[in-house]
Amino acid sequence: MEKAEAIPARGVPRFRALSTRRLATASVWYALLILIALVTVFPFAWILLTSIKGPTDLLFSTPPQLLPHDPTFENYGHVLDALPIPKFFVNSIAASSATTIFNVLVASMAAYPLAKLRFRGREAIFYLLLATLIVPAQLTYIPSYLLARTFNYYDSLPAIILPSLASAFNIFLMRQAFRGVPNELIDAARVDGAREWRIWLQIAMPLVRPTLATVAIFTFVTSWNDFLWPSLMLPTPDNKTLPVGLAALLSFFSSDFRSVAAGVTMTVVPILIFFVVLQRQFVRGLGGALKG
Amino acid sequence: MTARFSATPYLFLAPALALIGIFVIYPILAVVYFSFTEWDIVRPPVWVGIQNYQQLVADPTFWKALTNSIVYLLVTPTIIALSVGLAIIVNRKLRGVSIFRALYFVPAVSGSIAIGIAWRWLFDRNGFINSVLISIGALKTPIQWLSEPSLVLPIAMLLTIWAGIGYYSVIFVAGLQNIPEELYDAAQIDGCNSLQKHWHVSLPGLRPQIVFVSVISSLAALKVFDEIYVLTNRTGGILDSGVTVVFYLWKEAFVLEHAGYAAAIAMVLLVLTLAFSIVNVRFLERGQERV
Structure with missing residues (x-):
């Protein structure tokens, strides 16, 4: 009986501690999942971004320019003309x-x-x-x-x-x-x-x-x-x-x-x-x- | 049940057997013959005995190709280790994990030419990798990654590994889901932490999948071609640094039109594949004895 009474009193903060810990572990896992996803998808994303870069956008710069300032679909036209x-x-x-x-x-x-x-x-x-x-x-x-x-x-x-x-x-x-x-x-x-x-x-x-x-x-x-x-x-x-x-x-x-x-x-x-x-x-x- | 002869089973099998006869069995026999000839595909082949094989033994490019193909097999243990790890990660019950699994699968369906071009662009002199390394100060001048003889093969291997992990991890996830939960509970009672649980329960439980993946990924590694073709812009790399057995076969047969010589290279490929299949089957049998 004593035990049964003791549980709610101690149980509440413990439950809360557990759930923050859970949240922390979950976010570590998600961070890992996102990191791996970046590695698998990035080469494609980079190709996609390059394909819509206009003539004034730099292909090579340090640091690399991720997003096109001057997005265009012209490149698609060029490649369709060529092939x-x-x-x-x-x-x-x-x-x-x-x-x-x-x-x-x-x-x-x-x-x-x-x-x-x-x-x-x-x-x-x-x-x-x-x-x-x-x-x-x-x-x-x-x-x-x-x-x-x-x-x-x-x-x-x-x-x-x-x-x-x-x-x-x-x-x-x-x-x-x-x-x-x-x-x-x-x-x-x-x-x-x-x-x-x-x-x-x-x-x-x-x-x-x-x-x-x-x-x-x-x-x-x-x-x-x-x-x-x-x-x-x-x-x-x-x-x-x-x-x-x-x-x-x-x-x-x-x-x-x-x-x-x-x-x-x-x-x-x-x-x-x-x-x-x-x-x-x-x-x-x-x-x-x-x-x- | 009936002793009466029936043509039906043979009719069912006829199309498959005809196709395999024409496109697998005839070519193997023909390659054996061509390997003893000098032949440019256009004019009739001329019998030269074992000349092609003698030439092969003395050909430094052939040895380079053979060495590169054997080195390429290192992708197999790496793929297994990484994709088992990834399978354990994505097998956790997290919300939205199936979206991540799908993203990891993307390189496997995109096709080797497309991903090869994407990687060539990353590793280009004017590519993303150089650009990042320079801006964080790790490099002063851009590296010609794919013109560097010692880097071509490792980059191609990295590409194969990158493209394979998501694919093979799906096989391992299915394997993990077949392992009874009680085994993990028992391991926990025995005092295993989560890493030890995977070592003592997941790895032995994944044995059939590990054997299967090691067979298919090593056979694929022995046949690598597309990655090399794109990354080296059809050249095989400076000083043949990226030439593999299949690349050399292709170059001799279809670029230089030395089809007889290429047939001898094809025979080496066959022997290599057979040897690996035997090793793999042995490994499989040994595993079954132990279980």
């Missing part, structure tokens, strides 16, 4: 969308029998696919280049779409997902006389939708940002994708950095919007990559 950025954008959308759609289709078709059907050679095919996972894509570039030239799809979007469809990694992710589909559902459909194709499309596919989304999003972003292979395959300016077109700005570097910055801003903003819209799926997909 067909809308065209790059359309090419990127077309290439990444086609890569994503066909990748999801090919991978989920291949993954279904590996997860749910019994047939001769299943293990052998599985291990063959596993082995291709460690082969660096760069190794294949010389022969793939030769193929593209021989079969005349060089300098066109199929040249960058076709090789990226051979993704063992996506097959693995899809196989893991299909393994989670209950056998009872599949057997019941078979008893009802459904063909394997219908079971795949109408029963299994809807149940693996979250993994489909993950595969689609990551394939899209990877394809969108892919540089080396597209740079080898797409020499004509009008056929280039955004990263390849952006690399053409490197030659402007010393002469007109404001325009380079405007070009970078225009290419980063669309993919950032894509990321912000699908943020949850990104995080869930990446976090779930190890489960199952």
Whole structure:
């Protein structure tokens, strides 16, 4: 009883002390979070600010001039005059969308029998696919280049779409997902006389939708940002994708950095919007990559 | 269930196998063959035996590239340490923490060319870094960061690390959320402070994620190209200071048109990747025995 009375008397100041301490710890954590955010975002902010600097704003000064005194969108006009950025954008959308759609289709078709059907050679095919996972894509570039030239799809979007469809990694992710589909559902459909194709499309596919989304999003972003292979395959300016077109700005570097910055801003903003819209799926997909 | 042969599974697999056959398996076999030829891509290849490999062993640029690629692997332990740390920070239940997680992810989706240009601008002679260092008095005259042979590779590695932390920390956050709360409670009862709790509970609990990230980030480090391409303005840096195996492969094959020689470099890349995969798998198996 004595104790019970003692608690409120001593408890109030103690509670207050605790809450100030809590506030202090929270602000330390927030300070840390903000500091890290500055480090990750600053290079982009600096590019954005540079892109709207006018001709009288200094690019180099000590101390650095952060904000433009004379903000302008002229640099965007310059870079649009120099490079067909809308065209790059359309090419990127077309290439990444086609890569994503066909990748999801090919991978989920291949993954279904590996997860749910019994047939001769299943293990052998599985291990063959596993082995291709460690082969660096760069190794294949010389022969793939030769193929593209021989079969005349060089300098066109199929040249960058076709090789990226051979993704063992996506097959693995899809196989893991299909393994989670209950056998009872599949057997019941078979008893009802459904063909394997219908079971795949109408029963299994809807149940693996979250993994489909993950595969689609990551394939899209990877394809969108892919540089080396597209740079080898797409020499004509009008056929280039955004990263390849952006690399053409490197030659402007010393002469007109404001325009380079405007070009970078225009290419980063669309993919950032894509990321912000699908943020949850990104995080869930990446976090779930190890489960199952 | 039925012993009857069915073509269905093979039909499902056909498109994937055809694509992998054409774009992965055929190229590997072809590269093996090309590595024994002298070839400029345009004219037919000429068989030269092991000449390319002999030339490779005597080529100082190749050794430089190999050394640089192996040094580049240092990004893997650094990324793991920093992104586990970051995961522990953003896994705290703070209001608005998801906004910060999203901000940290920005470099990972922005594309290596865009972020490479942003960094080149920061490290330019007339860039932000010089400007700040001069105004705080740490420097008298601007440094040519990216023309300094000893700095090119470290700056590229820093860029890779910077771009990777937010991405990999998402994997570690998911791992942390799978660790049962009771383990932390038990550690607290045993008298662990919060740092010790993470050492004794979080790190062992994150083992599968650490192995996974070490595999993917070391394979990515062995293949680094874009960062070097942008930061050195396609040159590989003064005195080949930033040349990596893939950069050298690209330069020999597609700039100098020594495709046979480049194929030999590609074989070295394959052996290097295989060796690392075996090391990684060993590491994985050892970990499983211990658990």
